[in-house]
Amino acid sequence: GAGVSQSPSNKVTEKGKDVELRCDPISGHTALYWYRQSLGQGLEFLIYFQGNSAPDKSGLPSDRFSAERTGGSVSTLTIQRTQQEDSAVYLCASTTSFYNEQFFGPGTRLTVL
């Protein structure tokens, strides 16, 4: 079966523009996570979806960031009015296991000029 997929793989945008990043989790996985990894840094949790429950948005750094998950599958992370500090690799992970073994997609490298 296919792993987690993300698109686009790279995105270059101008400061102030909006961007949408897409994540397609492993089929059957009920939980989906978004993380951000800046150059040389660790993984920063952004948001978490579990089934039909309200998402845990506690990691979103500002109200410019939002995410949705449609039909319990595909998720879109939207960043409005991008800033240069938003430049990072955005990673999506999914899991179905109670023990939370998360499997990551290849990431989207976002560059804000």
Place this chain on the structure above:
Amino acid sequence: QKEVEQNSGPLSVPEGAIASLNCTYSDRGSQSFFWYRQYSGKSPELIMSIYSNGDKEDGRFTAQLNKASQYVSLLIRDSQPSDSATYLCAVREYGNKLVFGAGTILRVKS
């Protein structure tokens, strides 16, 4: 703020040696622990998970967990140059979030 601490390295070992990577965590109630490998420019790849005190072996990899000391480690036997990567320790928080350490850079020299 729950924390996961790792030595940033780099840890340099000769080919064929045992590499020992360590991780401590602050949340005494944590129950699930994971090791991920991340090659430069790539996403993290799950290599081991451990839930009970003691050792868990998978091929050349052994994860060790000591909940009393809040310590988890990863041993890589017969290290190969292809093992050179950043190793991330992750701990499951209450509520299903994973908290990641900053990672240890491992360099295996041939």
